Amino acid sequence: MPNHTIADILRGLEAKTFSSEEITQQYLDAIAKHDGNFNSFITVTPDQALAQARAADTARQNGSAGALCGVPIAHKDIFCTEGVRTSCASKMLDNFIAPYNATVVERLANAGVVTLGKTNLDEFAMGSSNETSFYGAVRNPWNTDCVPGGSSGGSAAAIAAGLAPAATGTDTGGSIRQPAALCGLTGLKPTYGRVSRYGMIAFASSLDQGGPMAKTAEDNALLLQAMAGFDHRDSTSMDLPVPDYRAGLNKDLSGLKIGVPKEYFSDGLDPEIASAIEASLDEYRKMGAEIKSISLPHTHLAVPCYYIIAPAEASANLSRFDGVRYGYRCENPKDLDDLYTRTRAEGFGEEVKRRILIGTYALSSGFYDAYYRKAQQIRRLIKQDFDEAFKSVDIIAGPTTPNPAFALGEKVSDPVTMYLEDIYTIAVNLAGLPAISLPAGFTKGKPIGLQLIGRDFDETTLLAAAHQYQQRSDWHQQAAPGSV
Amino acid sequence: MEWEVVIGLEIHVQLTTKSKIFSGSSTAFGADANTQASAVDLAMPGTLPVLNEQAVKNAILFGLAINADICRDSVFDRKNYFYPDLPKGYQTTQMDFPIVGPGIVEITLSDGSTRSIRVHHAHLEEDAGKSLHEDYQGMSGIDLNRAGTPLIEIVSEPDMRSAEEAVAYLRKIHSIVTYLGISDGDMSQGSLRCDANVSVRPKGQEEYGTRAELKNINSFRFVERAIKTEVLRQIELIEDGGKVKQETRLYDSDKNETRPMRSKEEANDYRYFPCPDLLPVHVEQSLIDDLRAGMPELPDAKRQRFEEEFGLSAYDAGLLTGERSVADYFEAVAHSAGDAKLAANWVNGELSAALNRDNLAINSSPVSAEQLGGLIQRIRDNSISGKIAKQVFDALWNKEGDSADAIIDSKGLKQVSDSGAIGAMVDEVLAANPEQVEQFKGADEGKRKKMLGFFVGQIMKASKGQANPGVINSLLNEKLGD
Known part of the structure; x- marks a missing residue:
């Protein structure tokens, strides 16, 4: 059954062990048969997938295969896909079919991927548990009473369940890394500006970044290779050369200096996660790395800072959903105010409305200096913490999350507790840095994620560090009990 | 009591770039509704703005023309409000760091006196679309062709003291932007739009009175009439013991009155904040130098040159340099006629009257500069009298011949000196x-x-x-x- 990595699939396609159509059909069958247990897909596109697979098989025969030719993957349903509904897991966009592809979708298509469908997420990527989706919660294949994390929970659950070998995700405050950690996967948030945001529905523009999710660091490298690079349609994408990530996987890491922030091992951390992280650091020592204790003194300010900046940007980004041009519109509006008020009251879920209100408040006249401006100042301090740390270390390591996957419904009524699940991931977005989460053990049958944070645009070192750890460990090869 | 009028103008100028400020859509006027609105202009989910470099250059040119500082790192902000012709739910504009800093505009009044009007700043922003309230059976139509058209908003200090000064300032801005070629300045198509902040105070009083903002007064004539009407209203109100309210008022040119547009209770909190989709606009000194080097002659310099080079009166030179198209036409006539004073008389006299009569811009004059120059040559060499010249001019206007000579020949109008x-x-x-x-x-x-x-x-x-x-x-x- 298709519990394969992308690298496995590419080998199989090249060796003609199977065709793209065959492997795609296997995944489609698995989705049809098993996704009822996980709810990881919002939309499955079998006809399109099989047509793409056949085209890929032809291309491979003709010798015109792209780097990922014939590899089936899934897209988080936040990336616009031409002709296929892009819902962002919101009633607001339940009827929205984009007339264009996101740059990420386009580039992966150019590399030859086959798209199985669109995966579930927290509504507008606002959540850490995938419970805020209009299409219902997603279940974690390691324990179906638990959440898969969020917001890229559908992508994570689909891969962990064996319903897709890999998927795209987006990460605004941890939305790739946290679900990767909770589902036993490897997921990379690239440096802000590494991957184009064009066609990726905006949550918080200065923090959002698309990236890969898969089982291995090697698969992450393959996907990032196709996704990354300057895009003239996104002014915040950086015009820098894209290195050969797969070639960098085996780069010599002897003498690598790994900083471990003492703030990441404070009270809220599950002790079993703490010891798993310690054990993985020991492994790095054995690999020749030097482990140093460091301090990121403003870590405790990251969550409050984020919950000003992200909602503030979101409050403006989501203003376009007004019922005028596309998407949900309330029935029989009696006037313009009624159109706006009811469309948005009925079309958005509770968490989205909560964040729009927080953001609107933070930007309001009289509060701007106290909240938004202050948060921007704190953001600079957080970035300076990292700049200072990277003077003496090459990467920073710690837990991805303070706790393993929690039960469905456990935190949904307590937003602040939920927000604190992202305590180790959020600062990375505020600083714009790349970071990867990789499997580093289990606690009570639930996966543990190790987070490695790198310098700006140094995804290569992160992928190499993750890959070489994965050559010496098998956490990433464990199959979830619920998987196909 | 003697009253002093205080006026400040906010002028929106559409920039003549080929494409919009943040998308590749055309900015041409008059296309079918929504045919020039791309996914970006429609604010489709996931779309992003990309700044049009030409719009930035145009704004810098304006700044240089009024001797303003150019902000080397200007910032775009989001101005948040809901309206159906504003697709994103915010306007992308510049608040704290506008591209053009303080500058000065010199104006000349009808008595020949001059005044300096200070410009507080000018910033780049995007235009909104248009709401169409007719022909939709109780609904409104939205046309987003205009959405995203680049604008500069030029904000003056409250330096004007009469409607005449306000009009002179507006004309001068019009003249500067058309000379620079950064706008067509066509007020009838909304390429140049004006809001006026008007207040009155007892003469000698230092603090300003409460101001009313007159919105969207879209011709030179209406600006003058709207301000005069509003000034009278405020003075009468105060003299009757009332108080001027700070509010936005609409000028109704049919009734020649101003009336409140929206009440203060609905005043928006625009929640400005820096737009995270756009990087700060960094301008290199070398770009500023290049633009300065390529600047055309501006109205003040041209006027002075016309006086010195052609010996024209200040009045004639002023009339001829108000619009670049007129100045260019005049120079061509003067060159071909070989007599600048006669050329000035004809352009300001016969030609200007005929253009006004037929409501034509000088660019669409049926009589070309060369034709008029040829006509003046025949006056100069006594081939025709001034009176016959007018007949020949009319014949040229009516396309009865290709040149003055041809018309003189075919009609046998040559002057008899025998x-x-x-x-x-x-x-x-x-x-x-x-x-x-x-x-x-x-x-x-x-x-x-x-x-x-x-x-x-x-x-x-x-x-x-x-x-x-x-x-x-x-x-x-x-x-x-x-």
């Missing part, structure tokens, strides 16, 4: 009017001058206007002489 032919006509006229000849002979010097005009008129009539007036005069003097 003293034999004219002498015969003089004799005929004198013979036909014996009484007047007698009277003339008995009259004193003063009366004779008047009577001479009668004879000249008769002879001109007999020659169908073609007789050279100098020759007529000398022959008449000779034949009537003592």
Whole structure:
């Protein structure tokens, strides 16, 4: 059954062990048969997938295969896909079919991927548990009473369940890394500006970044290779050369200096996660790395800072959903105010409305200096913490999350507790840095994620560090009990 | 009590870039509704703005023209409010770091005096679309063709003290942006729009009165009338014991009145914050230097040159340099005619009257600068009289010939200077009017001058206007002489 990595699939396609159509059909069958247990897909596109697979098989025969030719993957349903509904897991966009592809979708298509469908997420990527989706919660294949994390929970659950070998995700405050950690996967948030945001529905523009999710660091490298690079349609994408990530996987890491922030091992951390992280650091020592204790003194300010900046940007980004041009519109509006008020009251879920209100408040006249401006100042301090740390270390390591996957419904009524699940991931977005989460053990049958944070645009070192750890460990090869 | 009027203007100028400020859609005016609105202009989910470099250059040119500082790192902000013709739910504009800093605009008033009006700043922003409230059976239509058209908003200090000054300032801004070629300045198509902040205060009082903002007054004439009307309203209100409310008012040109547009209770909190989709606009000094080096001659410099180079009066030079198209036309006429003063008279006189009569811009004048220059040449070499010249001009206007010469030939309008032919006509006229000849002979010097005009008129009539007036005069003097 298709519990394969992308690298496995590419080998199989090249060796003609199977065709793209065959492997795609296997995944489609698995989705049809098993996704009822996980709810990881919002939309499955079998006809399109099989047509793409056949085209890929032809291309491979003709010798015109792209780097990922014939590899089936899934897209988080936040990336616009031409002709296929892009819902962002919101009633607001339940009827929205984009007339264009996101740059990420386009580039992966150019590399030859086959798209199985669109995966579930927290509504507008606002959540850490995938419970805020209009299409219902997603279940974690390691324990179906638990959440898969969020917001890229559908992508994570689909891969962990064996319903897709890999998927795209987006990460605004941890939305790739946290679900990767909770589902036993490897997921990379690239440096802000590494991957184009064009066609990726905006949550918080200065923090959002698309990236890969898969089982291995090697698969992450393959996907990032196709996704990354300057895009003239996104002014915040950086015009820098894209290195050969797969070639960098085996780069010599002897003498690598790994900083471990003492703030990441404070009270809220599950002790079993703490010891798993310690054990993985020991492994790095054995690999020749030097482990140093460091301090990121403003870590405790990251969550409050984020919950000003992200909602503030979101409050403006989501203003376009007004019922005028596309998407949900309330029935029989009696006037313009009624159109706006009811469309948005009925079309958005509770968490989205909560964040729009927080953001609107933070930007309001009289509060701007106290909240938004202050948060921007704190953001600079957080970035300076990292700049200072990277003077003496090459990467920073710690837990991805303070706790393993929690039960469905456990935190949904307590937003602040939920927000604190992202305590180790959020600062990375505020600083714009790349970071990867990789499997580093289990606690009570639930996966543990190790987070490695790198310098700006140094995804290569992160992928190499993750890959070489994965050559010496098998956490990433464990199959979830619920998987196909 | 004597009142002083205080006026500040906010002028929106559409920039003539080929594409919009944040998308590749065309900015051409008059296309079918929503045919020039891309996914970006429609604010489709996931779309992002990309700044149009030409719009930035245009804004910098304006800044240089008013001697303003150019902000080397200006920032775009989001101004949040809901309206159906604002697709993103925010306008992308500049708040704290506008691209053009403080500058100065010199204006000249009708009495020849000049004043300096300070510009507080000018910033780049995107235009909204249009809401269409007619023909939709109780619904509104939205046309997003205009959404995203680049604008600069030019904000003056409250430095104007009369409606006349406000109009002079507006004309000067119009003149500067059209000279620079950064806008077509067409107020009828909304390329240049004006809001006026108007207040009054007792003369001598330092603090400003409460101001009203007059919205979207879209012709030079209406700006003057709207301000005058509003000033009268405020003075009457205060003198009757009332208080001016700070509010936005709409000028109704049909009724010649202003009335409140929206009440203060609905005042928006725009929640400005820096737009995270756009990086700060960094401008290199070298770009500023290049733009400065390539700047065209501006109205003030041109006016001075016209006075010095062509010996024109300040008044004529002012009229001719108000619009670049007029100045360019005049220079072409002067060049081809070889006489700048005559050229100025014709452009400011006959041509200007004909353009006004037919409501045409000088660019669409049926008489080209070369044609008018050719006509003036024939006046200068005495081929035709001034009176015949007007006939030739009308013929050119009506496309009856390609050149003044062709028309003079085909209509046989060439001036007659032959003293034999004219002498015969003089004799005929004198013979036909014996009484007047007698009277003339008995009259004193003063009366004779008047009577001479009668004879000249008769002879001109007999020659169908073609007789050279100098020759007529000398022959008449000779034949009537003592």
